[in-house]
Amino acid sequence: MSQSRTDTPLSAMTQIRDRLANIPYATTLGIEPHFMGEEFTLILPYKDSNIGNATLPALHGGGIGGFMEVCAIAQIILSNPDRELPKPIGINIDYLRRGRPVDTYARAQIFKQGARVANIRVRAWQDRFDTPIAALSGQFLLGKES
Amino acid sequence: MDMDEKLKLFWDVGATMIASTPHATELGIQFVAIGEGQATLSLPYSTKLIGDARTRVVNGGAVTTLLDQACGLAAFTGFDTLGALATLSLRIDYQRTAKPGETIIGIAECYKTTKHVAFLRAIAHDGDETDPVATAQATFMSTGPRLSFEDAINARMKKAAKRKQAEEGLQL
Secondary structure (H helix, E strand, O other): OOOOOOOOHHHHHHHHHHHHOOOHHHHHHOOEEEEEOOEEEEEEOOOHHHEEEOOOOEEOHHHHHHHHHHHHHHHHHHHOOOEOOOEEEEEEEEEOOOOOOOOEEEEEEEEEEOOOEEEEEEEEEOOOOOOEEEEEEEEEEOOOEO | OOHHHHHHHHHHHHHHHHHOOHHHHHHOOEEEEEEOOEEEEEEOOOHHHEEEOOOOEEOHHHHHHHHHHHHHHHHHHHOOOEEEEEEEEEEEEEOOOOOOOOOEEEEEEEEEEOOOEEEEEEEEEOOOOOOOOEEEEEEEEEEEEEEOHHHHHHHHHHHHHHHHHHHHHHHO
């Protein structure tokens, strides 16, 4: 693989689809990548099997956390296309609002990337970007260069 | 209050709660044990939990869900009244990758509750409790109206009696 950070969105899309296909857990959640220009958003389309509380109803907090973790991993892949998958070291999740039974979106920002570790923040929202339902901050160990 | 009745209620509610949580059953989370402020769940290995097809290691998100679920159940039994809960925060440290093929056990303990907030610690291990896959720290908040244990137990007894009556009625 010789793709760099200046990928056109189309090749970035192909690349992220290929890499996400190697994460069966992402398929279990039903995750879909989306690009608008260079901006990368991960989508968690609503599905019944992601419900955590059937009476409210609300999405499962653990599922939302897992979705944000995959978003962080995907963002690190995009910035490091020649590396193996990163591994989480520590994550901190704030649950801000109930996850309603609708589509959910997540976007990640790498705050700092060193030689071995990336510090990253992820925001998850539903109808409005300005009213996030959860936020994650975490440290990820970068994968080996392949 | 009768401790046996309280534990019976916990075991009943715990098993039902896991079985009726769609995302828990989707991942294959199973109810193991429950006590006052304590809960243990298991996550048998499955290919749909894999986070890296190359190594076949379970994704961190699946461990997150197991720990969130175990903490929620321990928080539920940690309060001195019963009611709905919401996760406020969840902090997880991934100490090592889980061994592919092994069942992961999640053990949560509620070590403090205030009127509205429960504080929890949890670990996830794959066979050796002293060598955890992950450790976690969580807070949960009570939301909505709460029920005393006496009322909850009485309501269950009434419900069971009604069911029995209905069954007997059917037999006649």
